[in-house]
Amino acid sequence: MGGASGGLVITTVVVFWNTRLEPTTLIAMVPLAQALVAVALAALGALVGWGRGILDRLRRAVGELEEREQARLENLEAAYAIQQSLLPQRLPDTPGITWAWVCEPSEEVGGDTLSYTQLSPDRLALYLLDVSGQGLAAAMFSDTLVRLIPVLWRRSPELGPAELLTELNREFSMNPVTGQYFTIVCAVLDPAARVLTCAAAGNPGPAWFRTGERPRRLELPAPRLD
Numbered sequence: 061m062g063g064a065s066g067g068l069v070i071t072t073v074v075v076f077w078n079t080r081l082e083p084t085t086l087i088a089m090v091p092l093a094q095a096l097v098a099v100a101l102a103a104l105g106a107l108v109g110w111g112r113g114i115l116d117r118l119r120r121a122v123g124e125l126e127e128r129e130q131a132r133l134e135n136l137e138a139a140y141a142i143q144q145s146l147l148p149q150r151l152p153d154t155p156g157i158t159w160a161w162v163c164e165p166s167e168e169v170g171g172d173t174l175s176y177t178q179l180s181p182d183r184l185a186l187y188l189l190d191v192s193g194q195g196l197a198a199a200m201f202s203d204t205l206v207r208l209i210p211v212l213w214r215r216s217p218e219l220g221p222a223e224l225l226t227e228l229n230r231e232f233s234m235n236p237v238t239g240q241y242f243t244i245v246c247a248v249l250d251p252a253a254r255v256l257t258c259a260a261a262g263n264p265g266p267a268w269f270r271t272g273e274r275p276r277r278l279e280l281p282a283p284r285l286d
Contacts (some may be wrong), residue, residue, distance in 0.1 A: 136169050188246075189245070225244065245266065
């Protein structure tokens with residue numbers, strides 16, 4: 061006799077041997093056979109119940125994973141929206157200079173951004189920063205910095221890039237709880253004098269491309285951060 065449930069197969073095998081049993085003996089064995097069948101059915105029921113329990117736990121685990129993935133995707137969408145809102149919506153209008161920029165976010169959107177501030181008719185501030193980590197927390201920190209930098213520079217337009225980095229370092233030292241920090245490269249351009257003054261903290265300096273020459277990275281002195 062055999063049965064199957066959930067991929068599990070229980071088989072009872074009756075072996076006949078060349079021994080003649082009296083009818084009374086066969087009748088006496090009927091309760092034993094009934095007991096064996098009852099045990100087999102109970103075992104089958106237990107296995108079915110165990111299998112159902114496993115399936116229920118798997119369904120709950122899959123549901124939790126789907127909820128976490130949905131939350132992760134919503135986090136990335138919110139971070140992407142913040143990151144895109146921080147990018148310049150138009151290019152600076154600087155006589156004699158053509159501007160271009162590209163920002164291609166990876167799958168894990170973070171706190172990378174760039175922007176500019178017109179300090180005066182003849183001075184333009186540029187900055188590119190990268191907040192550590194990914195997701196909404198990095199994007200929100202980046203949003204805070206992009207809003208604060210123009211305020212600091214407009215409040216003290218005489219600040220050079222190195223002085224600005226010193227001010228930012230006083231305002232935003234690394235968060236000891238989250239470990240969050242940022243790196244930045246900034247510059248002030250005087251188009252009339254054709255002078256670009258740069259400073260960097262953690263970021264590599266700008267690259268200089270000249271027609272007919274190989275591009276080279278500009279080494280920038282690091283400002284003292286007390």
